[in-house]
Amino acid sequence: MKPTSNKLRSNNSVDHVIIRAKPGDPTRCLIRFGHTTIQGCLGRNGRTIFKREGDGKTPIANMRVLYGYLKPSIKNSTRHQIIMSQTNQSLGWCDEPTHPxxxxxxxxxxxxxxxxMLRDDILYDFIIVLDWNITCRKRYCGSAIFFHVAKQGYPPTQGCIAVSKRDMKKIIPFITKKTRFKVL
Structure with missing residues (x-):
């Protein structure tokens, strides 16, 4: 089996985005893509291999990129390689474990x-939907695990992975359907 690489590929994409908890703070992380390392934030209760709905933890997992969303004002100003839809007032994300x-x-x-999904703050200016519990959708195993924009100062998320808006603009052009987000 050929080893995977975290280098930028010739088509300007990245194979893996590696997320490691920052030593001394389980809600902060270091994110490596290609030869670049940036800071970010994780769930308010750190990471877990036993993700549960509402636990405030980021799943330790190797997650595929599915697709994304952009605020309408950003749609035409940022280059991207994955399917990105516009958020709007009617878009929501179901987090009710017993609902189909x-x-x-x-x-x-x-x-x-x-x-x-369309918020007044910057958190969902860019959203990358990761495949956590999407295919099997096990009840109570966590929902809405996204890669999105962090609030100023990197406060913890509800379980997502977040980076500054400036860093999101750096990363998003290199993300493809083949990119994997590895939370270690």
Whole structure:
């Protein structure tokens, strides 16, 4: 089996984005893509191999990139290689473990628990949907694990991986459907 590489490929893409907890702070991380390392933040309760809905932990996993979302104001200003749709007022993400649409995008209004995807802050200016619990959608095993923009000062997330908006703009052009996010 051929070893994988974290180098930028000739087509300007990256095979792996490696996420490691920052020593001394389980909610902060160092993210390596290609030859670049940047800082980011993780879930408010660190990382886990036993992800549960609402636990505030980032799953330790090797996750594929599925697709993404952009705020309408950003759509035309950022180069990207994956399918990126615009967020809008009717877009939500179901986080109700007993609902058939659990861990899927839904149309608002929605009568069950969901997360609003078009936000007034910067968190969801860019969203990369990672394949955590998407295919099997096991109840209570976690939903909405995204790679998105961090708030100023890198406060912890609800379980996602987040970076500054400036760093997101650096990374997003190199992400493809073949890119894997490895949380160690």
């Amino acid at each position: 649409s659990y861990n899927r995008s839904v149309k608002r209004p929605f009568s069950h628990s969901y997360e609003k």
